[in-house]
Amino acid sequence: MKCSTCGKERTIARTIGICIDCIRDEKIDVRSLTSIFHKSRTKFGLPKLPPKSARGLKCNLCSNECALDIEEIGYCGLRKNVGGRIEHISTSTRGLFFEYLDPHVTNCCSSWFCPGGTGRGFPRYAYKKGPEYGYYNMAVFLYGCNFDCLFCQNYEHKNFVNVTARSYEVLAGEILENERVSCVCFFGGSPEPQLPFCLSVSRKVIEEKNCKNLL
Helix, strand or coil, X not given: CECCCCCCECCCCCCCCCCHHHHHCCCCCHHHHHHHHHHHHHCCCCCCCCCECCCCEECCCCCCCCEECCCCECCCCCEEEECCEEEXXXXXXXXXXXXXXXXXXXXXXCCXXXXXXXXXXXXXXXXXXXXXXXXXXXXEEECCCCCCCCCCCCHHHHCCCCCCCEEHHHHHHHHHHCCCEEEEEEXXXXXXXXXXXXXXXXXXXXXXXXXXXXX
């Protein structure tokens, strides 16, 4: 399609309508594109920007530091000021997620240095001297995110209205009962808005693993 700025026929994202050269050459004020980001959020009932109410309750879980007025929702969508009290959809004991087994070597962003993908730290941190073929990464997709990437490949993280929170013990149990699971990858979305939940799962798995090793 044609770039709306220079008029050249280019491969362009229809959502933006402007070619990369015009953006890089600063032929437009990129701040004018913020409305596109806002539109991609409001369709999911999420605030356009991190709320910063002067009289709001502050959430310090991530760098956005949302300050929520009555009935306001946090930027991640997982927190809301209800009657002067912040209610958390995700807590240290319950989280919004789905999980699946991802065979090693995975497409995890850490695979190039993770023991599961490299065998580094063998035998303490890896089951094999090289890539852990035959083992799995428990991939945990977390709903909610404190960023706003327009073309996020996992945009589903914004749509968690009908997702039911589940206990950290359920997830930890699935990880522990499968001896072929050698690592866990928290992604989404982003782990930060559900960090207390991730820590609870990780602690439970480490504690149980250490107990088994001592028997």
